[in-house]
Amino acid sequence: MNRASKIYTALIMIFLFAPIAILLVFSFNQSKSLSVFSGFSLYWYRELFRDAETLKAVRNTLLLAVSASVIATLMGTAAAVGIHRLRSRVLRSAMDTVTNIPMINPDIITGISLMLMFVFVGRLFGAATSLNFGTMLIAHITFCLPYVILQVLPKLQQMDKSPPEAAMDLGCTPLRAFFKAELPEIMPGVVTGLIMAFTLSLDDFVISYFTSGNGFQTLPIRIYNMTKKTVTPKMYALATIIFFVILALLLISNLSDPEAAETTRKARKKRKAAKTKA
Numbered sequence: 001m002n003r004a005s006k007i008y009t010a011l012i013m014i015f016l017f018a019p020i021a022i023l024l025v026f027s028f029n030q031s032k033s034l035s036v037f038s039g040f041s042l043y044w045y046r047e048l049f050r051d052a053e054t055l056k057a058v059r060n061t062l063l064l065a066v067s068a069s070v071i072a073t074l075m076g077t078a079a080a081v082g083i084h085r086l087r088s089r090v091l092r093s094a095m096d097t098v099t100n101i102p103m104i105n106p107d108i109i110t111g112i113s114l115m116l117m118f119v120f121v122g123r124l125f126g127a128a129t130s131l132n133f134g135t136m137l138i139a140h141i142t143f144c145l146p147y148v149i150l151q152v153l154p155k156l157q158q159m160d161k162s163p164p165e166a167a168m169d170l171g172c173t174p175l176r177a178f179f180k181a182e183l184p185e186i187m188p189g190v191v192t193g194l195i196m197a198f199t200l201s202l203d204d205f206v207i208s209y210f211t212s213g214n215g216f217q218t219l220p221i222r223i224y225n226m227t228k229k230t231v232t233p234k235m236y237a238l239a240t241i242i243f244f245v246i247l248a249l250l251l252i253s254n255l256s257d258p259e260a261a262e263t264t265r266k267a268r269k270k271r272k273a274a275k276t277k278a
Contacts, residue, residue, distance in 0.1 A: 020243065027236035034233065048234040057222035058238075061202060064133070064218060068140035069197035075141070076148025076197075077190055081178070083149070084156040103146045111210030114139045118211060131213035139211040140201045147200060148193035155189035156182075195249050202246070 030039035048054065083099075086092045102110065115131070118138075122130025159182065167177035183190075205220035212221060219242075223235060 023236050024240050024243070026233060027240040029233055029236075032233060034231075044233040044237045047232070048237045051234060054219075054222060054234075054238065057217050057219045060216055061219040064136060064140060064208075065198050065201040067137055068144055068201045069194055071137075072141045072144035072197045073148050073190060073194040076145050076193055077152050077186075079145070080149045080152035080156060081182075084153060099146045099149050101146075102143050103150075107143075107204075107206035108210075110143060111139070111207040114142065114207065115210040129213055131211060133213070133216045135211045135213070136208055136216065136218075139207050140204065143204070143207060144197035144200055147196045148190075151189040151193035151196065152186055153189075155186035159185045195252065199246055199249055202242075 025037060026034065027044060028040050028042065029037050030041035030043065079099075083092060083095045086095065114135075118135045119130045163181040163185070164177045167181045168174060172180060203220070205224065208218050209221055209224070212218065217225075219238075223231075226235065
């Protein structure tokens with residue numbers, strides 16, 4: 001039985017990581033072939049850094065991901081503190097439910113609903129174009145917020161209440177007591193939430209596709225548009241770079257706060273299960 005479980009686990013690992021391994025290998029392929037490895041070369045990496053359109057899409061994606069993750073982290077931390085300080089169990093339960101809705105809601109429904117809202121508001125105010133960088137930023141903040149709250153709230157619940165109370169007894173205002181006593185205690189959750197928000201924003205395609213305008217293109221949308229013609233191995237090179245960046249961020253997240261990482265894994269499983277049922 002133990003041997004069978006090991007074989008099963010190995011097959012699952014192969015199934016999950018074989019495509020990534022193939023992508024990594026062929027990003028160093030000397031020829032343009034996507035099926036035959038003819039020799040090791042960095043040619044496609046050089047070609048990638050000469051592609052102005054792709055580099056612009058990378059810059060747009062990073063700008064969007066950094067902006068959305070920072071704003072979502074600030075708002076999510078404030079929201080988590082507010083939820084934690086609610087005295088009513090009914091209100092706290094209601095807020096927890098509202099927080100979980102964007103995580104379990106299918107991306108396509110979130111994307112379409114946000115697009116309709118942005119178009120409605122744009123026409124209401126007579127805007128020339130309803131979709132732009134601002135709409136994408138709002139959309140990314142919306143689906144990143146619950147993940148930040150999910151990382152920070154457990155830290156607030158685990159934290160000792162004595163230091164903030166002692167700080168206020170010594171003359172600190174509630175705001176100063178929060179920054180001096182509470183924030184250092186919940187910082188691992190805040191950092192993990194920031195990293196999670198960044199990776200989710202960097203990875204998103206569906207919501208970005210529905211809320212993007214003509215003048216702003218992210219990397220996932222750029223790659224999707226390229227698949228309509230021909231995907232060259234320089235996209236393999238780009239995917240390889242992104243893979244190692246995300247891997248580094250996840251390692252930092254897991255090492256800085258293992259408990260928060262486990263909470264995130266459970267939340268992502270819940271979200272995937274909800275999408276499968278939908």
